Amino acid sequence: MTSPLQLVPAPGSDLLPARAQRLRELIRPETLEMLNWDETSQVLRPSPDHPFLGMNICARQGCWAAARKTELGLCSGCRSSWKRSGKTPEEYLATEPKQVSNTSGGCGVPKCQRPWTSSRTQMCMRHRELFVKLGRPPLAEFLAxxxxxxxxxxxxxxxxxxxxxxxxxxxxxxPPHWVRWKEAQPRGADFEQWCRTEPGSSETTAVSLRGLPALVTAEVLYGLQARTDAEIKSPPILLRALVQRLREQQVPQFDDVEITPNTHIAGMANGMRRMLAAAVSTPELEQIKDVWNMGVFGLGQWRKLDFTPLHQEWMRRACKTWVLDEIPRRYGKNIPNSLSEMILCVRFLSKSLVRSREDRGENMAALGRRDIEAFTQYVAQLKHTGEISTFRHTTVCRFTGRFLREIRDMGLTRPGEILAELPDDFALRRHDMPPVITQEGPGRALPREILTQLCERLPALDQVRDDTADMRHAIEVLIDTGRRPDEIGCLPWDCLETDEHGKSVLVYTDFKNNRTGCRLPIPDSTAQIIVEQKKAMRARFPDTELTELVLFPRPRQNSGGTQSYRISHIGNVHRRWVNAMPPLLLADGTEFPKLDVAPYSYRHSYAQRHADAGTLPDVLRELMGHRSLQTTQTYYRVTEKRTRAAVDKLVSHQFDRHGNRIWTEARQLLEHEHARVRIGQVSVPYGICVEPTNVKAGGHGCPFRFRCVGCDHFRTDPSYLPELRAYLDTLLRDRERLTAATELDDWARTESTPSEEEIKRIRTLIRRVETDLERLTDDEREQIKEATRTLRKTRTVSLGMPGIRAPEPNLRLERDA
Structure with a gap:
């Protein structure tokens, strides 16, 4: 259990020096060396060639101005000079070096402390006058x-x-600032204020931090270090403008600076704010805030958790405690999203208390059952007026009930805890919950014709972003494998292996369940896509270690190819691709909504595809990587209408243990007969059992030791034909193996060997079922096959009896290899 929140005082001005010291400790020496930081002059001069801190310098010798983005690589002034010269670019760059006159250097006379007046002479004014008086002698003679x-x-x-x-x-x-002051004097400028806010003289990549408080200086240096580590560009022009805003506003810390929104400087400032907040904060300090930076908890520096929608102080404190208790139990890439979902649901309870109580729900001791009833009426009203959907209504009630239950389980209502005064009847009961929605139809799986159209338009992905095939390959693997988007986006470079049979296997990480080294068999066409992508990545990043290289590297801020796709990047590019398509048409010619086509819908389509192909639910559960079969069944749909039709098709082809047909004429079952079929039988490996005690025990209580083919309660039909054949093969193999065994006594061999009667009975059943199917027309056989596929989707075999190994799944795809 997480201990109650202990509020600590908010950071005050007296803590600012400690903040500066903390940041100074985080700044690495190599960062200061990279920035060419001069502690004495408080000026940083990063190299113009630095990929993230530099800038393009004019190609003309002697010129240090910023170059324009042209083939010549000249600044605006040198470009104009070149046009006036009438020379070719090569001649101009070779013969006309620029002479820069400035006062950025010291006098060339040893130990002279005055600045030079010109970069050509590199002498101060007095020594320059003396040099002229002496007749401009050689430099060595002049210095002597x-x-x-x-x-x-x-x-x-x-x-x-x-x-x-x-x-x-x-x-x-x-001299430059003296000229600027002469220009500012007529405008009535105050000299002292002007000196504090006037920027320093520009020197290409040089940025002066002089005049800033020690804390702000440390914040700027650490911000540059963090941005460089994240491979974010910080050009000197923007950095100089940002520093000037800090200087003009005379802010005591970086967070206080005000920047015009929607500008390049605002983007840099906001990014540095987030990085600084994650650097100097701790989980204990974040707990006193109402908006948490989840980067402090290691869950993404850009992610926030906002508790402000909860109006009651006790509810905010309880929700914060619940979040702290829940963080260690969550896995995956979207932990803040799942945690914020609870806050968004509990806010409806908070709003209800504000609406229905005079004290706005602040007095928790006065709450009770009447407030719960007001809450259920409030969310029901929102559903009826269309403000929330029926699904949202169910989710809000379910999450709120869970929240009120778990804060009690955590002990927060015990004496002395933060919710000790919360009444016991302030909780959602079972009958307060709206019924769970049962969705019929295909669910989120894409219809076959829609998936076919998407696969035909995959080449258009190459033109959506960055003009590369990376995203196309990622979407292809997503469709073929049915994995989650983050599992495909984060695939390592060496994610492809072969099994003992020489077949390709995808090795991935199930982030949601914290499972590494998961293996999925994939077809050769998908393996070929991965091989092509591996070759392309190795050619693009030849110097990166293979153990660090990823299969789908993100296109920006990733110079080494070690950073994988973000889920948002996959979603954004996929949405742009789908929106740019012509209308997607169903088989009847109507248009399919494009909003229903999302990267995650390919996972549902994968499950539906295998379910339609007759893959057993247990096998499909393994393919989907689920722990529970109930979870797998939410990914595909077999409607009651289809199940009833399948039962009607197969009911006239049902046989008993002797191979005699039970139903002598084909007819549709009545309602009570459908109910009997559902609740009066249980699956066994190659048929069904109607023995009451075994049905009641869920298939685990057979009174006859599972001698199915010799029991009058046994039934089978054409949908179990693959299992019957597999069982017959098993019996024959066991008989041959036991006959050849020499290490068994005769009595042991006799009891273990399958009986001839059982083998004969199984052969008779297979022959009767096959003969019955051969008498049908082609259309009738096709209907039986379709009914068989429908029933096999929802069929599970009882684990109370030895089962038959399921056949290998058919991994065929809708798209061509």
Whole structure:
């Protein structure tokens, strides 16, 4: 059980230095080296060639301006200069280096502390004048002249963001800023305020963090480290603009900066906020908030969990405790989604209390059965008015009832706990729950003709995104295997193996159930798609270790090919592909809704396809990777109408243990006869049993030791013909094996050997069933086959009797290889 939440004081201003210290500890030395961070000048100068922090520099020698995205690679000024020169690009770049005049360097005279006035001479103003007076001697001779002595500096520029020195003692700023101040004076600017907010002089990739509080400086440096680790670009132009917003607003911490929404700077700022929140927070600090950053819990730095829809304080605290208790029990890629579903359902209870009580439900001790009745009436009203669907109505009641039950199971209502005053009758009872919806029809499985049209249009996926075949291959594997989208998107590069028979096997991870190394037999056509994808990925990322390479790498922020597809990426590209298609038409010519075509619907189609092919439910459960057969049965549909029709087809072809037909004429069963067929029999491996005690025990209580073919309660029909043949083969093999055995005594061999009477009886049954089918017309035989497939979808064999090994499933596909 999770202990009750202990509220801690919110971080105050006195905690800001500790926050800065924490961030400084998280910043790696190699990050500072990558940024070329100068602690003294508070300036970072990342290399222009850095893939995430750099920028394209003008191709002209001596020019450090940002290049335009053209083939020439020139900045705007050099491009204009080249056009005026009349030269070819090669001649221009080779013969006209740019001479840049700035004050970003120190004087070339040793130990002189004044800045140079020109990059060509690299001398301060006094030494430049002396150099001219001496007749411009060679540099070595000039530096050795007795009149050339180092001069003291005039101090740094008064602008907080500037790291340059003053050019002379009469000006308070460096030359560029002195010019800017002269321009700002007529506008009535205050000099001190102007110095605090004025940006530093631009130097290509250089970004000055001078003038920012120590905490903000640490936050910017850590944000750049986190963005670089995530392979997100942070161009100096955007970074310089963001730093300028921080400087202008004089914020004490990064979270306080205000940025115009829907801009590039806002995107960078929001991303850094999320990264900083995950870095400095802890699960204990997140618990006091009403909006949790799930990255702190290791569940995705972009994911949030919002408790604000719950209006009562006690309900928020209880829901937070429930979430903390539930997190360790959840698996998969979408844990925040499943947890937020509980919050979204409980909010209806919160709204009901606000509507129906004067105290808005804050006093938990005053709650009772009447409030539960008001809640059930409220959600029922929402369903009747169409504000929520019938399915949502059922889900809300079911989840809310579970929540109220589990917070008691966790002990939160015990004396001294946070819900000690919650009354016992404030709970949903069984009769408060709306009936579970039973859906008829194909469910979420796509009709065969729709799936055929989608497969025919798979080549169009190559033009939807990034102009590669990765997504097409992913969707093809998704259709062929019926796996969940995250299981396909996260496949490793070495996901294909062969079994002992030389057949291809897909090795994947079931994230939902936390199962690794799951194996699924796949056809050769699907294996060939995976082989092609493996070759393409190896050619694209030749330097990446194969153990780290993934089969479907995401197209961005993934330079090494080690980051797999996100589920949202698969869904977005798939939706764009489907929406761009012509209308999808059913067999009757009507249009099929495109919103029903989703990546997960291929999993339902896979299950329905195998169910239609007669795959036994137990085998299909293994193929789907389910633990419960009940879960598998929700993935495909066999309607009552189809089952009744199948029973009517096979009822006139039912035989007893002697091979005699039980029904002498074909007719439809009455209602009570259908009920008897359903509840008055139980499946055995090669037929059905109507012995009452065995039926009551679910097939586990046969009083005759499962001697089915010698029992008058045994029935069989053409739908059990494969099992009859398999059982006969088993009996014959066992007889031959026991006859040849020399290590058994005679009495043991006699008791273990199948009797000739049993073998004869099974042969007679098979012959009678086959003879009965041969007398039918082709249409009648086809109807019997269809009825057999329908009944076999819902048939399960009792485990109380030795079973017959099911035949290998037919993995045929709708699309051509």
């Amino acid at each position: 002249h007795p009149r050339v002595r180092p001069l003291p500096g005039h101090g740094l520029c008064s602008v907080d963001a500037c790291h340059r020195h003053r050019a002379n003692g009469s000006n308070l700023c460096c």
